[in-house]
Amino acid sequence: MSQDNAWGAQQETDASYLADKSQVTEPSFDWTEPFTVDGGIIPLDDLVDATINAVVPVLRPIFQVIAEPIAWILNGIEALLLWIPAPFIIVALALLALKFSTRAIAIGSFVGLLSIGLIGAWDAAMTTLSLVITSLFFCIIIGLPMGIWLSRSDKAVSIVRPILDAMQTTPAFVYLIPIVMVFSPGKVAGVIVTIIFAVPPVIRLTNLGIRQVPADLIEAAKAFGTSPRQLLFKVQLPLALPTIMAGVNQTLMLGLSMVVIASMIAVPGLGLMVLQGIGRNDIGIATVGGLGIVILAIILDRITQHIGSKQHK
């Protein structure tokens, strides 16, 4: 906790700096150019710094507890994917594609995965895949109930919507640092960052999908005596499924697009290959990593897209 002392020292200077500013800037305040004050009139940046520094030591143990199940699932999936011989995974994914979508996509995913292996990105791809699957798992666990809740309350929507907007538009780099501060750098922090960025579509589209269920079907279901629970599970969710699957698909894609950024906080995988390529000016390794991400993305996208549209039929 030497960090605390270091920041603590700075807090003192912060306070004196603020006090200084009030003395220095007040007399010379020019109302025609009110926003040229150094550091802003409202010192948001300092406030945030101060808050984060005060909160992090307190919350750190709590977040470590949260990190535990994420790490457990993540490591489990990764170990599993790396333990299963590559040919099995290639065939299994191709069969999965064959079951949920078309033969062309099955062949495509077979060729795609094969080429990931051939260009030497297999292990990195499996690490990335485990990261994405773990993120997706938590996104669904968080997003589905959230979406259901939002579909039932307009007030909840008005509160949560700006938060979702912020989650999707805030540059990931902004929350990268505080996340690392509470979770430590590594794969778990990577999953958390990915969840923040990728969970909004599941929430939004679950909400939308349930709200789009025709009112006359809801009325009919009620007329036949559905309990609120039956209404949700027998009518609303099945009818909203195509829309929810579109949300899952989007979440998956956003998750994959996060892997390069996540690699900046020491998350291994295809993202790290790209980052290393950029850092060492090594276009070759960056291309291998990039191509791996693209192939993985296309395969996952096509398969999940078809799960949604198959239900729709």
Add this chain to the structure above:
Amino acid sequence: MKTKLSVQNVYKIFGKHPKKAMSLLERGKSKDDIFSSIGQTVGVNDASFDIYEGEIFVIMGLSGSGKSTMVRMLNRLIEPTKGKIFLDDVDIAQLNDEELRQIRLHKISMVFQSFALMPHLSVRDNVAFGLDLAGEVSETERIERANAALDRVGLLANGDSLPKELSGGMQQRVGLARALCINPDVLLMDEAFSALDPLIRTEMQDELLRLQAEDKRTIVFISHDLDEAVRIGDRIAIMQDGDVVQVGTPDEIINQPANDYVRSFFRGVDVSTILTAKDVARRKQQTLIKKTSDTGLSTSLQLLKDNDRDFGYVVDASNHYIGVVSIDSLKQAQSKQQSLEHALLKQPHAIDADTPLGDLISDVAQAPCSPAVINDQGKFLGIISKTILLEALDRQTGDPL
């Protein structure tokens, strides 16, 4: 007749301040006043009527008259603001959620204008929907009962189809089967056939009447179509701007409309298909010849001459219709020394009481005299003259004011 559903002083106010609106209503304010002063809409205003067991009760009205609101209050898809709705001895308006759910699962089911079939379920699963929700019967029994219900509406072969693969009429048959599958006491039908084209609609009405002949269920049928109401309804309630303005049999409604609104339903309606011979047959202004053993030709002749008539209608002592005679035919028979039977004219034939007016126009127009109307026991009900027929048909086009 036993009362199945009893609606007693039921109100529905739409808006955020139903209590305010109720107190204004009780102080005698009009619906328009209430809307302009506090913005509350009176959907149903003090509705009271009884629905008897085993009858088809039609609630009729224009859109916005409150008929759909009324029917939805019967199973509380819409909560009544005030009033009592008794199903047998249970006040539906007072039930808690679970009790209400049991009523919906077992006692009251509904058929919708938009069919409202679940698109993700097969036709059979749609029909079994209610049983599935109740969760009280095994899957085999559920399928069995769903198949039986499908069989009744003639769609047993389509059990595995999805609803969207069926035509509109077939989809509504599924809707009907879904409602019948739980074997409800009361069947609510909200403009159930309005979305169908006229030919299919008539077919569905026949289907409903056929099923009703087997079941004798209590049916509440919402319609905006008088033809339909008269065709299938045992009794009709007419709603206007949230008020129930008249309740009665089709004949009562047509012959004694309560107000101009009720009368306005006949405008553009084809009366000739609704009114039957017995509705317009008249007993007055005709000469009846009671045939007894001593009724001879000369007494009959004298009777016609006294009443200044050309034709006379012969009935027996218990009012069974025998035939029609004219002055000419009586004179002819008299000259040949024959009896009254020989004076009976070959034309016109008597008209059956239930013949719609549309089917007897040519009979009446071509007959030398007004034809007699008889009921199914052969009793004389009256006659239909050309004038009577014209007057009756004129009701559909004539301005009721």
